[in-house]
Structures are given as C-alpha cells and as structure tokens.
Amino acid sequence: MYDAIVIGAGPAGLQAALTLGRMHRSTLLLDSGEYRNGTVLHMHNMVGEDGAPPAEFRATARVEIAAYADVEIRDLGAESIVGTDVDGFQVALSDGSTVDAHRVILATGVADDLPPVAGLQDLWGTRAFMCPFCDGHEHADKPIGIVGAAPRAEHLIGLLGRIVGDITVFPVEEAFSDEDTQALEAKGVHVSSAPVVSVEKEADGVRIRTDDDERVVAGIFVAAGSMRQRAPFAADLGVAMLESGSIEIDDFGRTSIPGIFAAGDLAHRASLPGPMASVLLAAAAGQLAAVGIIQSLA
Template sequence: MYDAIVIGGGPAGLQAALTLGRMHRSTLLLDSGQYRNGTVQHMHNVIANDGTPPAEFRATARAQLSEYADVEIRDAEAQALGGVAGDFVVSLPGGASASARTVILATGVADELPPVEGLAELWGQGAYACPFCDGHEHAGKPIAILGGAARAEHLISLLGRIVGKITVVPVGESYTDEEVAALEARGVRVSRTLVESVGRAGDDVVVRTADAEHEVAGIFVASGTMRQRAPFAEQLGLGMLESGAIEIDDFGRTSVPGVYAAGDLAHRASLPGPMAAVMMAATAGQLAAVGVIQSLIAADH
C-alpha cells in the first residue's frame, strides 16, 4: 500500500513525485510514455530550461527521482482506477494492480486538431497552439493562423507585435463579410477560401486553399479542442468544468476524497481554462502533493 500513486510522467506528475519523495512518502509514479508535448523539439518559456528538449527534461527529472528511495517509477499505463480514500486500486497491464491511500491524476489532455490534411504531421514542428511557447521563434517571420475569426483575433493580439505578416485562413466554415472586415482592420491578410491542406516547403510551411498557396514560417491553430487523455475522471465521477477539465481547489483536491489532479487536465473554477504551460503544470503537481501530505497527516492523527 503506497501513500500515493501518481498517474502521469509529465511535469505535473514528476514534480508531485519529487515533493512526495522529499517528504519520505511511499510513491508509485506510473508513466504511459504519452505526453502532450511529445512531438515538440524544444520547450520554451521555462526558466533555466528554455530551449531544452522535453525528452531531456523528463530524463533529468527521472534521474533525480531515482535518488529518492521512497519513489518508484514504472513505465506502465494505468488502465482503470477504483476504490475509496485510503484504499484506491489501479489496474495495470497483464492483470497486475497497485494500491494506495491517495491518487494524483496527472495524465494531461490530448489535442483534437481540426480535420486538415497534413496538420497532425506538423503538430509541434511547424504547427502550434501556444504563442507563449512558440511565438518568439517566429519573430519577424510570416505566419498563418488557422481557425475561427474570434479566436484568430485573440492570437493576432498576442502575436501581432512579434511576428511578420499574418495570413488568417478559415477552417471548416468561411468567414462572414463582417468577420473579414474586422480581421482586415487588424492589418492581416484574410483568405476567403477554406484551408485544404498544409505541408512542408523546405524549412517553411505551405498552407493550401482552393485558390492560393501561402508559404509561411509556421502555423498557429485557432481552432480545435482538447480532451481528457485518460478515462479516470469519468470512471470516478469527478466534478468537471465547462472547459472539459477536472475541477480542483487550490491544493488539487477533486470532488472525490483522496483523489487529486494536476496539470492541463484540471483547473480551479476561478480560471476560464487550464494554464497549458510546463511551469504551471509543475506548480500544480507540487501543490497537489502538498495536499496529499496534508491529508495523510490528518488521517494518521
């Protein structure tokens, strides 16, 4: 019986395991090997790790965790989760299982990209979602924004002072005349025809529509959604928010006692959505671990 099982080996799960290990709490970290930034070559906006490959970041974290006798890491995907506070059971491949007094969910989310030919192949290496993570690398360069007008305007506000010429291209549904006028008033080029495909053009990217090809340095996607990567929130009946994320309090507590959540899959109700950033995920992992430690101390007394 572990004090805690942490499900997920990204920044949130790794930091949670480190915090628990430093407080000598027996911890099992389960890592499925699936990461939201799995296709990304370099992390950005991460102090002391700006430009570090995510795989290198994870490897360093795991090497440091290996120094803590109370932390065990298994490269295994949790398949099911059940039980109650003080006695949770995680089902593992091959019929194995593991039990813990508490659980921290750090499985993250998966991006659901719009159905554009070639977009999945470019994701993280030519096509992006986060201006904070990838905007600076396109400073002064032409870019394309794919998606709905309202979200495109938000990206223009963030990227306009950084990048060069911006071309906005609709996905799935053409812009209205009013939307075209509003976008053009922001000083950007607007395509009136839908994106048909995207692909490589040497070091650049080409966006193809019915009547044009736009060669740009990179694409920022202003459409698409995200989903919970793992089924545990549904299995446990956790309280959810309109964003599709798990509702938590300041210490990562969910609506089910003994279950905590950290990272992109969860946020407080006071925020409009999860803060998708490595630093924020790690912070959430640390807070969830502190919440776990508080609950274990209370249970032991």
C-alpha cells in the same frame, strides 16, 4: 500499500513524485510514455530550461527522482481506479496487475483534437502550434498563418501581432462571413477567401494550400480544434468537471472526490477560464497536489 500513486509522468506527475519522495512518502509513478508535447522539439517559457528538449527534461527528472528510495517508477499505464480514501484506492495497470494506495494524483494530461486539415497532424508541435507564450518568440518578424475560427483568431492576433511579421488567417471547412472578414482585416492581417485544404513542410516553413491559392509561412498557429481528457478516469470516477472540460480542483489539487487529486493541463481552479499549457505551471500544480496529499496523510 503506497502512500500515493501518481498516474502520468509529464511535468506535473514528475514534480509530484519528486515532492512526495523528498517527504519520504512511498510513491508509485506510472509512465505510459504518452505526452501532450511528445512531438515538440524544444520547450519554452520555462526558466532554467528555456529551449530544452522535453524528452531531455523528462529523462533528467527521472534520474533525479531515482535518488529517492521512496519513489518507484514503472513504465506502465493505468486502466482503472476504484476505492475510497478510507479503505484505499486500487489501480489496475496495463500489464494486468493491480496496486493500492491511500491517495491518487491524476496527471495524465489532455490530448489535442486538431481541425480537419490534411497534413496538420504531421506538423503538430514542430511547425504547427497553439500557444503564443510557448512558440511565438521563435517566429519573431516572420510571416505566419493562423488556421481556424474568427473569434479565436482575433485573440491570437492580439497576442502575436507585436511579435511576428505578416499574418494571414485561413478559415477551416467554410469561408469566413463578410462580417468576420472585415473584423479580422481591421486588425491589419490578410484573410484568405477560401478555406485551407492542406499544409505541408516546406524548407524552413510551411506551405498552406487553399482551392485557389497557396502561401509559404514560417509556421502555423491553430485557432480551432479542441482538447479532451487523455484518460477516462475523470468520467469513470465522476469527479466534478468545469465548462472547459477540465477537472475542477482547489488550490491544492483536490478534486470533488476525497483522496483523488489532479494536476497539470487536465485540471484547473474554477476561478480560471481554463488550463494554461505551460510546463512551469504544470510542475507547480504537481507540487501543490503532492503537498495536499502530504497534508492529508499527516
């Protein structure tokens, strides 16, 4: 029986495994090969790794973790989790086998459901983005498009307005109301009168088409869509959830179920309005969850 099984090998899971390994806790790290930033070419706002390719970051982390004999890495996903912190948890793996541990860290992250715009999925992570902290600076003084609902678009305008050049906001599926259009224009941006129909790669930018117009911008920021738990474990286990759709955790990543911890984009404390998509914060959450496990086992 392992001391801990870490499900997910993004920044949160990798850091959790590293911390557990350094404390000589037998650990199994499961890597399904699916990552929220799997299409991203460069990650940003990560001190010491600003601009590094996420795949390179993950590969380096795995090499570092391999130096710790107490950590085993398997390139497998998890299918189910049963058990308690008293008798231990059993995790069914995607190859049909099972493994057991005293503690489990959920680090499977989230998946982004994008608005129904033709071509948007193909550009996701390369020319279409969600996070101004991650990708705003790369569009400094360049024209951009914001696709999505008016209230969330206003929030993005507030963050990106001092960084980028011209901003054009495009509604999705139906035109903005007169009230929303006036509110957006009052912030000094252009507002499309027709919903976006499609987007496509264009030289170093993106061509955005509506029924009556088209425009080329450097990149797109999405102010619509939603995110969801990538894996079913939160629902299957019945852990307490927050209005944001994230798992509720305490400062050390503990969920409402003893022995089950969570870290990364899929969880946050109730004092926060939602998770922040950040490699640095995900890794920090993984470290805290690992410390929580080490404390509980000690």
